[in-house]
Amino acid sequence: MDVQAAIKSQVTSNPVVLYMKGSPKFPQCGFSGLAIQILQACGVQNLVAVDVLADPAIRDGIKVYANWPTIPQLYINGEFVGGSDIMRSMYEQGELQKLLAEVAA
Template structure:
């Protein structure tokens, strides 16, 4: 396992909610990342850890390899990969995202 993969694993397992995104929660750099942050805030997430993949190409590629998922944003809850913006949206509309975040 590479250093980047180890770091990603430590980050997602060491924090309850982690969002790998383009930009920051305050200044998202893409619409999908902005939507992901809105969904998490609407779900009552207070301790959101965001990782700006634009700051580090190794992390940007590394998180795609880690999850075997081709796009960013990527949401992790309690160390488990949940999905991207579209999946988050569907889960939010069904109430599944809020339930997952409460446990």
């Protein structure tokens, strides 16, 4: 399976997917750590976290897939939401909690 197909499969078969550097327990950059903190604050239980440092093909491929140059990248129900800055803004406005509540329901 090519990288783009693998990414598409990951984001469409899981309700919440975060492409990040490191793991939720051990984020390898501040932005990934912030993304995890926000998701935890929203009460996300069904998170699929993909460590892009473990697979260079995924690390490069996810930037192409979303046409977004940075990591982390959050996907909810197959839709690209954004990186940690967008997540923070949405969280502060209450929008991210609403999106995630719909997924959890």
